[in-house]
Amino acid sequence: MSSRRTRSRHSGSSRVTDDQINELVSKLQQLLPEMHSRRSDKRSAAKVLQETCNYIRSLHREVDDLSERLSELLENTDTTQAALIRNLLMQ
Amino acid sequence: MTDHKNHQIPTAKPSSIKTRFAIKFLRAMNKLNNKNKNNKNTMSEKHKRFLAIRAAAHASMASAVGPRRAWSRAVLRKIPNQQKQLHYSLMNKQRTRRRNIRRNRILLITRGNPNRENYDHEENEDEDEEEEDLRELVPGGKEMDFCRLLNETAHYIKCLRTQVQVMTNILHHSSPSNILYK
Numbered sequence: 001m002s003s004r005r006t007r008s009r010h011s012g013s014s015r016v017t018d019d020q021i022n023e024l025v026s027k028l029q030q031l032l033p034e035m036h037s038r039r040s041d042k043r044s045a046a047k048v049l050q051e052t053c054n055y056i057r058s059l060h061r062e063v064d065d066l067s068e069r070l071s072e073l074l075e076n077t078d079t080t081q082a083a084l085i086r087n088l089l090m091q
Numbered sequence: 092m093t094d095h096k097n098h099q100i101p102t103a104k105p106s107s108i109k110t111r112f113a114i115k116f117l118r119a120m121n122k123l124n125n126k127n128k129n130n131k132n133t134m135s136e137k138h139k140r141f142l143a144i145r146a147a148a149h150a151s152m153a154s155a156v157g158p159r160r161a162w163s164r165a166v167l168r169k170i171p172n173q174q175k176q177l178h179y180s181l182m183n184k185q186r187t188r189r190r191n192i193r194r195n196r197i198l199l200i201t202r203g204n205p206n207r208e209n210y211d212h213e214e215n216e217d218e219d220e221e222e223e224d225l226r227e228l229v230p231g232g233k234e235m236d237f238c239r240l241l242n243e244t245a246h247y248i249k250c251l252r253t254q255v256q257v258m259t260n261i262l263h264h265s266s267p268s269n270i271l272y273k
Binding site: 020021024025027028031046049050052053055056057059060062063064066067068069070071072073074075 | 120123124132137140141144145148149221222224225228229237238241242244245247248249251252254255258259261262265
């Protein structure tokens with residue numbers, strides 16, 4: 001079983017180093033809504049991954065909820081033409 | 092809207108993706124609206140409409156991002172009409188990808204999985220499960236190596252947020268009180 005050090009020494013362009021992974025994990029961590037104010041590097045990758053999964057699930061739920069409400073909107077009004085124009089102007 | 096769609100930016104500005112998504116999604120909604128002129132409003136019709144809107148939301152976002160991301164490619168692959176567009180853009184990427192897969196396969200044989208042993212064995216076990224969960228949540232996640240998975244996840248999250256933001260805007264601007272002007 002190769003150790004971490006051996007791996008880094010042999011690293012080529014397609015190999016990932018620990019630092020790269022850590023960087024990506026912390027980048028991910030910054031995207032998450034912070035529940036607590038601590039911002040430690042020691043926060044384990046597993047925890048970040050877990051919170052990432054939870055966050056993605058909650059975003060999916062939000063999209064579902066919005067889709068539901070938009071669906072009701074379509075059903076009740078003939079709104080979309082107006083919405084289209086208005087939103088294009090807003091962006 | 093000064094952004095040009097053909098401008099080759101490696102990382103797209105959120106504002107342009109946002110705009111492209113908004114337009115595509117609204118068009119899709121419009122189409123759905125026209126199709127449903129004679130809607131019956133039964134439970135199953137409502138559910139179908141909900142599913143269609145949700146699918147349109149995800150498809151519009153993936154389309155706005157385009158083929159430059161693995162996750163968006165994975166979403167677009169599942170949509171029948173998008174497959175041809177995707178094909179041409181993929182030619183180049185597939186060449187590189189095949190080369191990398193070959194390379195990784197060789198490494199797997201000579202050195203064991205190059206992507207899984209960057210952490211101590213202990214941490215490894217905790218992460219395995221989370222990583223699997225993540226792979227399920229991110230489109231195309233199962234085929235990526237760990238590094239790319241993290242990268243794609245970050246972009247995917249940003250896009251999901253944009254999606255929620257735009258859909259919320261549409262909902263608010265389209266509320267009945269605002270429609271009276273039309």
